[in-house]
Amino acid sequence: MNLPTSLEVKNGHLFCGGADCAALAEKFGTPLYVTDEVHIKENFRRYEAALKKYTPNVQLLYAAKANENPVILQTLAEEGAGADIFSAGELREALDAGISPEKLLFNGSSKTEEDLRTAVKLGIKISVDSVDELRLLDAITKELKKTAKIGFRVNPEIDVPTHPKIATGIKNSKFGIPAEMILDAYREALGMEYINPVGMHCHIGSQILETEPFKIACKVLMDTAAAVTALGVKLEFVDFGGGLGIPYHRKENPDRAPTPEEYAAAVTPVFVEACKNTGISPAFWVEPGRWMVGESTVLLTKVNSVKRVHKTFVNVDAGFNLLIRPAMYDSWHEVMAANKADLPDRELYTVTGPICETGDIIAADRMLPEICAKDIIAVLDAGAYGYAMSSQYNARPRCAEVLVNNGKAELMRRAETYEDMTAAVQIPSWHKKP
Numbered sequence: 434m435n436l437p438t439s440l441e442v443k444n445g446h447l448f449c450g451g452a453d454c455a456a457l458a459e460k461f462g463t464p465l466y467v468t469d470e471v472h473i474k475e476n477f478r479r480y481e482a483a484l485k486k487y488t489p490n491v492q493l494l495y496a497a498k499a500n501e502n503p504v505i506l507q508t509l510a511e512e513g514a515g516a517d518i519f520s521a522g523e524l525r526e527a528l529d530a531g532i533s534p535e536k537l538l539f540n541g542s543s544k545t546e547e548d549l550r551t552a553v554k555l556g557i558k559i560s561v562d563s564v565d566e567l568r569l570l571d572a573i574t575k576e577l578k579k580t581a582k583i584g585f586r587v588n589p590e591i592d593v594p595t596h597p598k599i600a601t602g603i604k605n606s607k608f609g610i611p612a613e614m615i616l617d618a619y620r621e622a623l624g625m626e627y628i629n630p631v632g633m634h635c636h637i638g639s640q641i642l643e644t645e646p647f648k649i650a651c652k653v654l655m656d657t658a659a660a661v662t663a664l665g666v667k668l669e670f671v672d673f674g675g676g677l678g679i680p681y682h683r684k685e686n687p688d689r690a691p692t693p694e695e696y697a698a699a700v701t702p703v704f705v706e707a708c709k710n711t712g713i714s715p716a717f718w719v720e721p722g723r724w725m726v727g728e729s730t731v732l733l734t735k736v737n738s739v740k741r742v743h744k745t746f747v748n749v750d751a752g753f754n755l756l757i758r759p760a761m762y763d764s765w766h767e768v769m770a771a772n773k774a775d776l777p778d779r780e781l782y783t784v785t786g787p788i789c790e791t792g793d794i795i796a797a798d799r800m801l802p803e804i805c806a807k808d809i810i811a812v813l814d815a816g817a818y819g820y821a822m823s824s825q826y827n828a829r830p831r832c833a834e835v836l837v838n839n840g841k842a843e844l845m846r847r848a849e850t851y852e853d854m855t856a857a858v859q860i861p862s863w864h865k866k867p
């Protein structure tokens with residue numbers, strides 16, 4: 434298995450960030466998310482350095498939605514990250530983590546009036562997703578007598594080789610304004626008293642394993658940037674979104690994922706050349722989420738039972754309540770026996786969760802060493818869109834998250850309790866017992 438740098442096999446056990454996964458499962462209980470902090474820091478530095486090799490004025494805006502644990506946000510804030518935020522909640526988390534307001538971009542195709550008002554009051558830049566939203570923002574800024582710095586989200590209308598549910602720059606996507614309509618939007622914004630259009634934004638999709646689509650999107654955006662510059666817009670940033678994929682397939686036919694260096698080599702020269710031709714010098718912004726955190730984390734789950742019927746099922750204690758990606762996008766995550774990491778593969782197993790749905794399959798038909806009850810299965814590459822998309826379905830409280838750093842391991846979020854899960858329940862008067 435081609436392991437990510439956060440993982441290694443020692444003395445027959447899987448280690449994450451220098452800590453023995455089987456021992457962590459024993460100490461903190463399962464299911465358990467385990468994240469290597471060092472891996473995230475290294476990822477941030479590597480991504481930033483790759484881009485800065487070509488253009489000095491770079492800002493990474495970590496896509497908070499991928500993993501918004503406040504400790505991870507703080508780790509990235511300390512490295513100098515900004516954040517792509519998609520809700521008032523993510524905005525608050527980013528500010529609480531110490532990310533400076535100038536490094537935030539409030540994204541989203543359906544922001545509330547309250548979201549916009551909060552962003553204007555706090556001076557947060559906004560990626561405007563429609564002309565209707567622009568007009569609402571105009572009204573809010575007039576009422577508050579406060580200028581809002583905005584960019585528009587451009588839909589570059591390109592096909593992206595990824596799962597259709599996460600291709601966001603295609604023609605029929607709900608996100609962004611088509612390039613042919615964008616000039617009118619900038620023109621209208623330029624005429625508004627308290628709206629200052631200083632940016633341009635796109636995000637073409639997620640888990641993209643080729644650099645070409647990013648290059649095409651960059652070209653579309655920079656052509657658009659030249660056109661809006663001619664209108665009189667002074668661009669301070671062009672934001673190319675996130676999307677760089679990671680190699681989820683690590684065993685047979687492993688994925689070939691582009692590195693940040695390859696991404697930078699493909700995209701930044703298009704940007705630099707276009708800036709020169711247009712005579713502009715906006716900052717180069719990107720919004721990586723998955724690439725920053727995806728490989729940093731394993732989900733540890735204990736085997737409750739093994740059932741040998743027409744297939745051999747390994748029934749574990751984590752299901753799509755904790756990792757929905759396989760059920761939602763047919764995503765592949767490698768699985769390993771954390772306490773039998775150096776034993777030879779023996780049998781074909783299907784790892785299934787405890788949820789009352791047939792689709793609650795974490796990993797189908799995988800070769801593993803002989804598995805029995807109480808073994809610990811590690812689900813790899815669970816750091817992005819794992820805990821962040823978890824639920825309490827089937828009245829299962831969410832599990833704990835542990836942060837490791839060179840072998841040290843502590844909780845960064847405790848497991849929820851039954852009381853946490855029911856804390857918001859209210860009893861209507863006619864249901865109250867006298």
Ligand code: LLP
Nearest residue numbers: 496636639640675676677720721722723818
């Ligand atoms: N910027 C914007 C505006 C986004 O919508 C996203 C992700 C990102 C940046 C970060 O993209 P990344 O670098 O992580 O690919 N839940 C799905 C992925 C959904 C992505 C949503 N937007 C999954 O588990 O695959």
